[in-house]
Amino acid sequence: MMLSRTKPATGPGSSTPAKDQKKKKKLPKLEDFLQGRDYTGAITLLEFNRNTGKGNEETDFWIAFCAFHLGDYKRAMEEYERMTHRDGCHPDVWTNLGCCYFFLGMYPEADRAAQRGPKSRLQNRLLFHLSHKFNDEKRLMGYHQNLQDIIEDQLSLASIHYLRSHYQESIDIYKRILLDNRDYLALNVYVALCYYKLDYYDVSQEVLAVYLQQQPDSAIALNLKACNHFRLYNGKAAEAELKSLQDMASPSFLFARDLIKHNLVVFRSGEGALQVLPPLIDVIPEARLNLVIYYLKQDDVIEAYNLIKDLEPTTPQEYILKGVVNASLGQEQGSREHLKIAQQYFQLVGGSASECDTIPGRQCMASCFFLLKQFEDVLIYLNSVKSYFYNDDSFNFNYAQAKAAVGNFKEAEEVFMLIQSDKIKQDYTYLSWLARCCKHNDRKARLAWELYLKMETSAESFSLLQLVANDCYKMGQFYYAAKAFDVLERLDPNPEYWEGKRGACVGVFQLIIAGHEPRDKLHEILQILRNTTNPQVEYITRTMKKWARENKVPV
Template identity: 90%
Template structure:
């Protein structure tokens, strides 16, 4: 059965092929049409077509450079502007435009040189303002700061400098003031959201960001920030899902933010792919260097971490903290007091600063500072104030338990040590030695002995034996002190170990007489005494056997 036609093939209701062709004819767009729509890809395509067709000129070349700049292709834009500045009688504004390209490429000395050749203008002042910040020239920065006017472009530059100097609330105040009079400046919501993200207000950041995403759902920068908020609020998997949706959109802005997204995917995946992705981005994205340092620290490659960060002059709390952590790790690994002192100073600088003293990282810094100074009472003041945020954090619990044990609070220290789940930490000698000491001080010497039995023979197991032997002796837990001294004596025939074993065995004998230890331990004590060639052993054994015979104790 054939379906009936909606229109006749020939007749009043039909459309002739000629008329159909006319309808399909479209007006050829102009460059201005693309620019008005901010379709820089379309504009640059048409401009290049014209140039390749022999219809190009200096003006069209300037527009190509302009479009490339707005597409984030600063290298291409720089090449176009650079070529134009070499022509006689070039427009003086080209030098300022070229300087902007150099700035975005990180070529700050070249930007400074080029912008000086341009005419004085508000754009020139703003660029010099930013360059002064990059050069850390405070006097010069304040000079250009004074030239800023109460116009939107200048105020946005001021807000960005506040942001770069970690003055996030000041930046928010400027953005909000501009938004009050310019509700259609939706991009400012992204800047405000970014500031709230830096202030750890991730929920607020999401709310502000949603205003922009409703209008521009394919924005790479906005979606990337949303993913970062998800990472902080939930986990890496939730964050990665946000970026996946961006990749599937194939948004033009995705190309612009490709490096940023590649970098953040490494972070969201817990460092997976760090060595492949991060090294080429070190001089492109500042955080890439920091995250590569973190990767090396997690791999226990402290030397590589130090080599990567040693020449970095820290300017943000995160950089100071990470440089402190690296110096602390290197100092502890190499026994360098100098590195430990540098770490302590960095931690104190961050923890004592007005902006960080009441933040969680700030309090962690102060606790680390006092930890290195071995002022453990002060360590606990800071750790107690933030422990509710780190209940299941193995690193926090490891430091917290050590501080508890260092001030003699062995009962709570033992409880916190046992919360740790990381097998790597639980096999660490520092963990084993502190836990063994806690067991002994809490009169659980048997558990400390079992820790030793699980270890393979090594220098660390020998050190743990010494700790068990001496601490058990000190705490009157002579049976396990005697067992530990016995193994030590067999491993190293040092007279001190025999003296320790002899004293511990006598201590066990005294405890049996007093009824504090079971009598069957006497047989084990005599066996331990026989594991020696020292002639004093026979005298002690005879004394023990005589008492056993008189008290009908089998030996």
């Protein structure tokens, strides 16, 4: 059944009485947008007012303010610059313009603009940070003395401590502020970042979780969480965290997209490094360092050196990387100067009060002593951190070399055999040290000889052959010494190689007579001797054959 309406849908009787007529949509006010930190909405309203002729100088000021807080420092700078060209410009505009220049990396311009502004706490904080950027210690301390016990000044002080790698001092300031201001949740991100820098990745995760419960789409917090996962687990786990941020399509994603692109390269072990990192070198400080690491992994030491040679190191990571690059270049070019520079950088980090008890600090001291060839000292430091690097091929390579250098060949061989990297296992240094270990351990000269046979003909294989020949001779492994000297003599008719072969062959013969070598090796020794046209061969072979006939040994 159909029921008729009591009132028409449209027309005079369609509205409810006076009550509904009073309901009108309220236009949003600027204060509402600012209170809700909706700076995009605020700019939209402000631009509407300006374009409809309702704008004034205050409108321009608020547009610049909102652009700055959105991270659009270029837009904010342009707005403030236009204000400075007007008569009667408000003096605070210069300080605000200086802040824009600072965030755009235009530090000299920021300094000049700030100096034109009136003395204020904001101006002092800006000049304090600029002094750090200019590395002007005296000026820095001057502005430091002007800081007061207010939150903004203390946060600035904490950030400078962070930038100077004084992470514990930063944590102390942040925690002190949090005690009285529990609702300042963002400080948990700063504390977590400090713990990350101190290598306390699990603690960093716990502190970070407090903030992420309230702000689950924060790009900075999720990026830090991903970095913690990278350190605690692997690149795949870290990338999964960043993917969740991208899937959210969070407004903060755009703000941090350069940082995220950079970190994805790191998480993917350098994939896309040459496309992503070069444009970010002057944007993200770590981009230069990670590009240097990429070049080192590609064995492009010259490119790595060119990229870092003019960098004045200020953090332990920069000192370490400059040390590694100089050490690599010094070894590649045989340059004592670069090796000395590397040794000094390693010693600076390893001997510093803040780093001496850290894992990187101990590795640095080990590297310093390695370059000085003080291998007993190398082992003291490597032994203290080896539990952290059981499956690390680079660590095991250096650890095994140090073991072998002090004569501990058995343990050295065991560590060498842990290495999985094909690149290292094909390296001449690896092969030569492993060959030396094999010859010292249970008379494994055969393994050393087989290492040579697996190599392609090259200057390095020739060097390894010389090593096998001489070391086997010294160890009394005359059979493989004879084989090695025989190949050497055929490659280079040097009289010294004949002398080595002759001595080795006679040595094998003596061992056969003593019953320490199988008699059937005599036939091979005679063949090795016949490869030489030296007149001494006839006398030696005649003696060997006579003994063979008398002892009924087939030759």
